Amino acid sequence: MSLMRDEALSAPQRIAEQARVNRDTMVQLGDVLRHQTPHGAITVARGSSDHAAGYFARLMMQMTGRPCTSLPLSLCTLDDTAWQLDNTLSLAVSQSGRSFDLVEAQKALKGGGALALAMVNAVDSPLAQGADHVIDLQAGEEKSVAATKSFMATLSASASLMAHWRQDKPLLEGLAALPEALSQACDLEWAQGVEALKDVDRLFVIGRGAGLPIAQEAALKFKETCVIQAEAFSGAEVQHGPMALVGRDYPVLILATRGSAQKGLVELAETFRQRGARVLLAADAAVASRDLTIADAPHDALAPLCAIQSFYLMIEALSRATGHDPDRPEFLNKVTQTR
Numbered sequence: 001m002s003l004m005r006d007e008a009l010s011a012p013q014r015i016a017e018q019a020r021v022n023r024d025t026m027v028q029l030g031d032v033l034r035h036q037t038p039h040g041a042i043t044v045a046r047g048s049s050d051h052a053a054g055y056f057a058r059l060m061m062q063m064t065g066r067p068c069t070s071l072p073l074s075l076c077t078l079d080d081t082a083w084q085l086d087n088t089l090s091l092a093v094s095q096s097g098r099s100f101d102l103v104e105a106q107k108a109l110k111g112g113g114a115l116a117l118a119m120v121n122a123v124d125s126p127l128a129q130g131a132d133h134v135i136d137l138q139a140g141e142e143k144s145v146a147a148t149k150s151f152m153a154t155l156s157a158s159a160s161l162m163a164h165w166r167q168d169k170p171l172l173e174g175l176a177a178l179p180e181a182l183s184q185a186c187d188l189e190w191a192q193g194v195e196a197l198k199d200v201d202r203l204f205v206i207g208r209g210a211g212l213p214i215a216q217e218a219a220l221k222f223k224e225t226c227v228i229q230a231e232a233f234s235g236a237e238v239q240h241g242p243m244a245l246v247g248r249d250y251p252v253l254i255l256a257t258r259g260s261a262q263k264g265l266v267e268l269a270e271t272f273r274q275r276g277a278r279v280l281l282a283a284d285a286a287v288a289s290r291d292l293t294i295a296d297a298p299h300d301a302l303a304p305l306c307a308i309q310s311f312y313l314m315i316e317a318l319s320r321a322t323g324h325d326p327d328r329p330e331f332l333n334k335v336t337q338t339r
Contacts, residue, residue, distance in 0.1 A: 004319075004326040005145040008312040011149040012182035013158045018138035019175060022160070029117070029133060030164030036115060041068040041089040044105045048147045048220060049093040053211035056091060059162045059301060060227070062210075062230040083112025090114035095142060095150045097125025106130055119157055123310055135161065144327045146158035146224050148312045148321045151217060152182075155305050157321055174299025175177070180324035185306045190314035196251070198249050198321045200278075201228060203251035204242065206268070207304075208235035208261035215255050218311050225319035226325045235265045248276035255311070256283040257294060257303035282307060 041060055041172040043053035052069060057068035073082045077100075095104050097120040103118035107130055112118040122141045128134045139153040155176060163171040197203065203222070205213030217234040220228035232243055235254070246252060252272050256265035266289060269281040282292040284303070294310065297303035319326035 002144065002316055002320070002326045004146055004148060005313065005316045007142055007144050008099070008309070009186055010140070011152045011309060012055040012179040012186065012294060012311075014139050014149050014153055015182065016179035018153055019160065019179075019260075021138055022135065022157070023120065025135060025179055026160050028100045029135070029161060030167065032080065032115075032133065033161075033165040037087070038066065038089040038115065039087045040066050042085070042109060042114065043068065043091045043093065044071050044073065044102055044109065045093040046073070046099065047206075048151045048217055049095065051156065051159065051220070052151055053091065053093045053212045055155050055214065055304065056093075056158035058163070058210050059158060059211065061331055062161050063168070064096060071105060071109070073101045073105045076108040078189070081108070083109055083114070085112040085114040088114045089115045090146060090236065092116070092127055092131065093120075093149060093154055094118070094125070095121045096137075097122045097127035099127075103127050121153070145329055146221060146326060152305055152308060155308075157215055159301055169303040170300060171299050172279050174302050174306065176300035178302055181295055181298055181302070181306055182309050185309035186240075186313065188293050188310050189224070189283055190244055190282075190292050191312050191317070193253070193314045194321055196278065196280055196291075197253075197318055199230070200251045203228065203230050203240065203253060205230050205232045205253045205255065206235050207232070207255045207257070207266065209259055209266055210257070210301060210304050211219045211255050211257040211261060211265075211307065212293060214257070214277045214308045214311070217308060218253065218255065220317045221312070223317055224329045225301060226322050227330075229305075235268050239268070246272055246277050247273060249278050250276045251280075253280045254282065255294075255304075255307050256286050256287065257300075257307050258286075258297060259300040259303060262287070266328045276299040282311075296300050 050310040137153040219230040219232035295306040
């Protein structure tokens, strides 16, 4: 087996530990955010961390009605933008906390008046040291180049931050039950996905709402670990130009997590099947037409974590089935330095 598989399987335990260790930190940050009441937020991240930041943005906008956007980092590292960010939250997300562009962007936003919060898996990193507040992801050392448990820890930390900020009791209760739900997700069999995708060289990965960030993360993992040209789309956006590509035998993975977007995604799966596409529909057990089962989540906002938990184990198996090494993707490094 691989380090990637071992680390993905450790996610439920790591997230339980995160909740235990970070309880006081989250309560304090909730108090800070309610007192300061940011008018909006900017996220600072790349790669898997940017997908996780997209999940935070979705929750924040849904729960507060305030905008949250991902920062094009070149505005700080190449263009030297003069920021004016009073009453704005800046959230930097990173596993290592050592990428030059993230550190410089956070510094620039903080200099423009933003409240700088860092979610990192290395609290001794420059990113953490430059922040006003730090959330330790508590994911432990991640040795596989392809991130798994740190991505999931960022999602759980994001949900916890929003639950404490908004004092959302149902979400707090859901987070308490999340490790058990993730353990159940580890036991689900997604071998059908490996069999269906072992010979493909391209596919669409589709999600919507809080599920879109995990579709983006899944598409990245197809590229990283299997060298498959995977593209992620919203279930709404794919019905514009990209729809023209989906004909007979075109592979499509649809991650229909429970929530307001699920019904439309299940209908989209049927549309693609009628066109002869090779569809894999992942959904919870209540969806009879599913091909892959997503574990029941204790709250709709946490369903994406249950989906990506099972997906990580599937993609690791697919990587090995296609002759690749999931721990050492070619041309990739653990810490990427860009400007």
